[in-house]
Amino acid sequence: MALDIFRKTKYVTVRPEGNQTEKRDIPEGLWVKCPRCNEILYTKELEKNCKVCQKCNYHFRLNVQERIRMTVDEGSFQELDHELTTINPLNFPNYSEKIADVQETTGLKEAILAGEATIEGNPVMIGVMDSHFIMGSMGSVVGEQIARTIEKAIERRCPVLLFSTSGGARMQEGILSLMQMAKTSAALAKLDEAGLLFISVFTDPTTGGVTASFASLGDIIIAEPGALIGFTGPRVIEQTIRQKLPEGFQRAEFMRQHGMVDMIINRLKLRDTLAKILSLHQV
Amino acid sequence: MALDFERPLLELEAKIEELNRFTQEKGIDFSEEIALLEKKSRDMKENIYSNLSPWQKVQIARHAARPNTLDYCKALFTDFLELHGDRLFGDDPAILGGLARYKGIPITVIGHLKGHDTKENVQRNFGMAHPEGYRKALRLMKQAEKFGRPVVCFIDTAGAYCGMGAEERGQGEAIARNLMAMSALKVPIISVVIGEGGSGGALALGVANKILMQEHAIFSVSSPEAAASILWKDGSKAKEAAEALNLTAEDLLRLGVIDEILPEPLGGAHSDLTATYSLLDEALERHLKELLQQSTEQLVEMRYAKFRSMGQTG
Ligand SMILES: [Zn+2]
Numbered sequence: 001m002a003l004d005i006f007r008k009t010k011y012v013t014v015r016p017e018g019n020q021t022e023k024r025d026i027p028e029g030l031w032v033k034c035p036r037c038n039e040i041l042y043t044k045e046l047e048k049n050c051k052v053c054q055k056c057n058y059h060f061r062l063n064v065q066e067r068i069r070m071t072v073d074e075g076s077f078q079e080l081d082h083e084l085t086t087i088n089p090l091n092f093p094n095y096s097e098k099i100a101d102v103q104e105t106t107g108l109k110e111a112i113l114a115g116e117a118t119i120e121g122n123p124v125m126i127g128v129m130d131s132h133f134i135m136g137s138m139g140s141v142v143g144e145q146i147a148r149t150i151e152k153a154i155e156r157r158c159p160v161l162l163f164s165t166s167g168g169a170r171m172q173e174g175i176l177s178l179m180q181m182a183k184t185s186a187a188l189a190k191l192d193e194a195g196l197l198f199i200s201v202f203t204d205p206t207t208g209g210v211t212a213s214f215a216s217l218g219d220i221i222i223a224e225p226g227a228l229i230g231f232t233g234p235r236v237i238e239q240t241i242r243q244k245l246p247e248g249f250q251r252a253e254f255m256r257q258h259g260m261v262d263m264i265i266n267r268l269k270l271r272d273t274l275a276k277i278l279s280l281h282q283v
Numbered sequence: 284m285a286l287d288f289e290r291p292l293l294e295l296e297a298k299i300e301e302l303n304r305f306t307q308e309k310g311i312d313f314s315e316e317i318a319l320l321e322k323k324s325r326d327m328k329e330n331i332y333s334n335l336s337p338w339q340k341v342q343i344a345r346h347a348a349r350p351n352t353l354d355y356c357k358a359l360f361t362d363f364l365e366l367h368g369d370r371l372f373g374d375d376p377a378i379l380g381g382l383a384r385y386k387g388i389p390i391t392v393i394g395h396l397k398g399h400d401t402k403e404n405v406q407r408n409f410g411m412a413h414p415e416g417y418r419k420a421l422r423l424m425k426q427a428e429k430f431g432r433p434v435v436c437f438i439d440t441a442g443a444y445c446g447m448g449a450e451e452r453g454q455g456e457a458i459a460r461n462l463m464a465m466s467a468l469k470v471p472i473i474s475v476v477i478g479e480g481g482s483g484g485a486l487a488l489g490v491a492n493k494i495l496m497q498e499h500a501i502f503s504v505s506s507p508e509a510a511a512s513i514l515w516k517d518g519s520k521a522k523e524a525a526e527a528l529n530l531t532a533e534d535l536l537r538l539g540v541i542d543e544i545l546p547e548p549l550g551g552a553h554s555d556l557t558a559t560y561s562l563l564d565e566a567l568e569r570h571l572k573e574l575l576q577q578s579t580e581q582l583v584e585m586r587y588a589k590f591r592s593m594g595q596t597g
Contacts, residue, residue, distance in 0.1 A: 085597035089538070090529045140594030147591065160586035169482070169504045172512050174528045175540055178504040179593035180481060182490050185459055186466035186590050190351055195465070211455030212443075212483040231483070232445040236509075240445045250450055260453050 007173040064130040067071035072117035079115040095172040120275035125153040139170030143180025150187040168208015181213035254278035294581040348553040352394030375416030391427035394437030411444040414457035436474040436488040443484030465490035470576035503530035
């Protein structure tokens with residue numbers, strides 16, 4: 001229901017690059033303009049700075065490879081369950097074509113990549129969502145990947161780390177998409193019972209069914225600065241209440257103030273923070 | 284109040300009534316004509332109600348006269364006692380909860396509550412709950428677990444409320460917490476979709492051992508209107524969205540989401556309340572008896588397995 005928030009990022013130009021999986025939110029070239037402060041940034045500098053604007057601290061949206069690279073120990077990531085594929089269970093008009101198209105342009109199989117990795121030597125099961133794949137919506141494959149990731153963590157007795165970014169449900173999978181909320185939350189109840197740690201990281205933007213399921217169930221919940229976090233997207237709220245929302249409504253800082261997240265961590269310090277949390281839970 | 288597709292039927296019924304009046308007032312015998320029209324009316328009703336389109340079902344599911352959670356509480360249970368509040372913020376009138384006795388057994392009952400008219404709907408916020416509603420539901424479920432009472436939920440909501448207060452108080456977290464807690468609850472849970480089941484706001488009362496659904500109820504990832512505006516940027520294509528979303532009871536049974544379709548009287552649940560209550564009663568008693576035979580471990584495992592297997596991948 002919050003899907004329009006993704007369309008506001010006019011600077012996004014994702015270009016098909018054949019089989020190369022590396023995609024950029026930032027247009028190719030030497031320079032890029034920060035969408036918040038309009039500063040012209042040198043691309044190489046920006047990349048070195050974890051895609052955070054040096055001037056205003058704007059956190060550019062990342063794709064899944066960038067996130068994994070910035071988070072885990074080099075070479076430690078092993079993908080799991082790559083064989084899961086998206087089907088069209090409702091025979092929804094044009095859904096199969098849309099999936100094929102998005103797979104082609106993003107080089108991704110689905111809106112999540114999950115696997116095992118280490119962070120400063122701490123083993124973790126990790127799942128990272130990508131908003132470029134049908135707005136990070138949660139269909140059967142996303143729900144199944146998350147459930148398997150959690151179950152694998154229970155089997156190996158290790159923590160779970162999930163990075164969320166999502167517009168909510170995958171409309172084209174109808175009720176089956178809705179049921180992924182129950183599936184992922186039920187898997188977390190098992191993790192809970194097993195006494196294992198779940199760290200949830202909200203990144204910009206996370207709304208809808210992902211906020212109303214696993215992402216809000218972390219033992220520790222982290223948000224990136226400025227991330228939009230909510231159940232209903234701002235546009236729908238504005239239409240419902242017929243007034244403009246105040247500046248900063250549903251942003252990470254607002255959510256922390258309202259008790260919904262434990263901490264807001266700058267991307268440059270995120271890896272260190274995660275390592276510290278993980279080591280505090282080592283037995 | 285009449286739905287579009289009910290209109291020819293109502294016209295026919297009016298004609299029959301008119302002929303009956305003529306017979307009485309003028310002493311002319313119209314019995315043959317009346318019998319003919321009555322047959323025609325019955326056939327028409329059967330024809331309409333056995334060929335309802337998904338969009339027509341949406342309209343029946345939202346019918347103002349359709350029995351709501353409170354009606355079922357009064358008709359099926361005795362000793363109903365409403366319990367209020369989440370102990371954290373407030374009481375949400377969009378969700379009704381309390382204690383009752385069903386076939387002699389104490390139960391906890393929780394349901395979204397829509398009104399039958401505008402005044403009731405304003406008071407109940409059209410059955411669209413705030414976080415405090417879901418947290419009240421959770422408190423009552425935990426209480427049921429403590430005292431070993433089965434939980435019966437009625438689902439009847441267009442969705443969770445979309446407002447500022449709801450976001451400030453953590454609408455997402457409130458729904459998520461319910462899904463997680465229900466999946467592990469140590470007592471039987473039966474959820475019955477009695478009208479409109481919309482999005483996470485409906486699912487927050489739906490992680491049950493058995494999900495029953497009335498014949499003309501709907502259960503969907505979002506309202507057809509919202510789906511149309513998300514998918515095609517055109518809220519007026521709700522009818523097309525209703526077709527595509529697979530939201531009827533038949534669809535949900537086929538997709539493995541619900542356990543049983545509860546028949547409704549010809550003409551829909553609102554057309555014959557006594558029959559509607561007894562049809563729901565029969566199924567509820569049967570499923571509850573079955574669940575009461577199960578051990579705690581079986582109940583929890585069975586519920587987990589049910590939701591774990593939902594979804595389709597290649
Ligand atoms: Zn900037």
